[in-house]
Amino acid sequence: MSLENDMRDMGVRARAAAAAIRNADAATRTAALKAMAEHIRTSALYILDANAEDVAAAKDAGLAPSFIDRLALTPERVEAIATGLDAIADIPDPVDAETARWMRPNGLDIARVRTPIGVIGVIFESRPNVAADAGALALRAGNATILRGGSDSQMTVANIGIALRAGLRDAGLPEDAIQIVPTTDRAAVGMMLQGLDGAIDVIVSRGGKSLVARVQAEARVPVFAHLEGVCHTYVHKDADAAKAASIIVNAKMRRVSVCGATETLLIDRAVAPSLLPQIADALRVAGCALRGDDAARAITPMDAASEEDWRAEYLDSILAVRVVEGLDEAIAHIARYGTSHTEAIVTEDAAAAESFLKRVDSAIVMVNASTQFADGGEFGFGGEIGIATGRLHARGPVGAEQLTTFKYVVRGTGQIRP
């Protein structure tokens, strides 16, 4: 019962803080973000000490080196957190921005304006910088947050939270606009997914498959989920050979662990004999293993792909390769196996490009560019809290604007409805 009361109390305090944050002016939110960056810098030693304790415990627990790498901070990584906060302070404040305005025949003047969502619950796993990114982006958009990090990063996140709250205080804003759940009890996650008696408006989740499954099963409030990216790059028969090779190597190998990495290469039968060997060579040189269908393997040697490969989000130096008959088959493959995240076509044929862009039903569709551009920073959003894979409200990179909702402002002169 005590945990439940504590969590409910956090919800009540977040709701009250959200009203204050919403009604503050943009300059005050900016001042808080800049103060938060300074507090991260001045408390870097505390954050690093806490992180060292978390890392030592994780090592004692035998956690994987890749996990420890995501958890561990260095002075450079702490400075990167502060720099990220400064960058978020520089994003135009979206609150009260008018996105449409029109006049009705009866003289009613109707505007649609951005307004904060309210209270955002953020559930994340190992990377402690998510606490700062998420709390700050949400604040830029006028929201309060309740942050729940992974139990293995508890000490680090708590210390980051102290710095963020100090920044709010410096700007005269309520500290409760950013709260860190102070327990590793997993029941707290369940309570957040239930919405804390209506206090949480939306959940943002960032984590692995077990967290995703739990969120899907238990959430009673809307969720901006960050799910799998099984992204495709399709080399059309009218592709430029040099662009195709360069784009695919980058789309797969620049960073294999990001959700926008291409996982499957589709290539038209008409050009596979001439283009696939050089693409495959370039990938192999970069350290990538290939798994292909029979047609691809007849052109250049590679392992055989099975049905599971078409659905695989490798997040590794492996690429599935399939030869297709043309645009329709490529689009059908993407519709069947894709996750509606990001897909690209490489072609010099403008009509084929436009058809692909229209017919592929993914959050991001591209022509002649690397799928690794699927990123809020690259889109010019100044930061992101993740890439939403749902279809509603937020889709693709989630920046400050995506953390707002809207209201209609109607200005009349005494109109009554007939």
Added chain:
Amino acid sequence: MSLENDMRDMGVRARAAAAAIRNADAATRTAALKAMAEHIRTSALYILDANAEDVAAAKDAGLAPSFIDRLALTPERVEAIATGLDAIADIPDPVDAETARWMRPNGLDIARVRTPIGVIGVIFESRPNVAADAGALALRAGNATILRGGSDSQMTVANIGIALRAGLRDAGLPEDAIQIVPTTDRAAVGMMLQGLDGAIDVIVSRGGKSLVARVQAEARVPVFAHLEGVCHTYVHKDADAAKAASIIVNAKMRRVSVCGATETLLIDRAVAPSLLPQIADALRVAGCALRGDDAARAITPMDAASEEDWRAEYLDSILAVRVVEGLDEAIAHIARYGTSHTEAIVTEDAAAAESFLKRVDSAIVMVNASTQFADGGEFGFGGEIGIATGRLHARGPVGAEQLTTFKYVVRGTGQIRP
């Protein structure tokens, strides 16, 4: 098991139809909508016959006269359904509309374009015209629908469905873009709320408290809910007396059964002695009963309001009245008792108006206008499927644009990410 298989099959067929509807051009969707209107007209006698059976059964079952009134069709009401379809055909097609476009320093050209949500599940109660309105608005926005009406309107809705599907067929579109659940088994509603194995992208629900409670408890997919409207009109100390009386009588009494009807009048203490008597008289002449706090009752006689009255969505000729100290207290009352639907201020003070518009956190905020303007038609949306009371994606009147989502279209010339 058979119902489950049937429902799952509807989901599969809706998903396939959705892709065809999305990729059709706007003119084809328009042709289908116009053909649907014609089929409603030519099959009016069948629809009226079916409706007579539904009405007879409802009378036998002893259902309330107000329920029967919502259920019953007349030739004029059938023609109104057809006229509504023609009006929806005339709404600009939102699919593929560009809502933003910008260029990145690296030359990437990024556009955000509207795209259909996909498959919309609509769960509604007595009014059979909702089947036509919802199916048609969803189609205008490029979506497929699965419609589940109330069991008491089953025959009527089935016959409306036949006409809608005939219109799709005439335009060469798949009939399965509009499907009517062919059973009164309430288990079908539960299956829709579970999303039919991922086939349903969003649920739109229109109905009473028991349906709302079921949707809230069981939905595993996003919901555009149409909940309570406890709307407020606030008469500020600088209100124009004539506007105040005219707006309040209209906001309360034009139609008492709509969700945008004002349920509570707030009035500043400074002007209550001079304005409240004439407002109260005008309301009483229109047939409205008043329930007030002590301060209001000291000015003009009325019944005493209790705490429940501040939370009541009367949908009846009753108005709660409270005297407040000023803008802050009015806003605090709305924040505490309101449902974030629609609130209005009556004032000639521009600064007070702007403060109210900014600080009140409702879907629609108004100055010097009747809250009964909370309506998609009045907003110029050409129709609506309801007023969404959630905060995400769709908020306020839900028209065709609100039934779309978006994707990012990225046009490059070979860019790779550094």
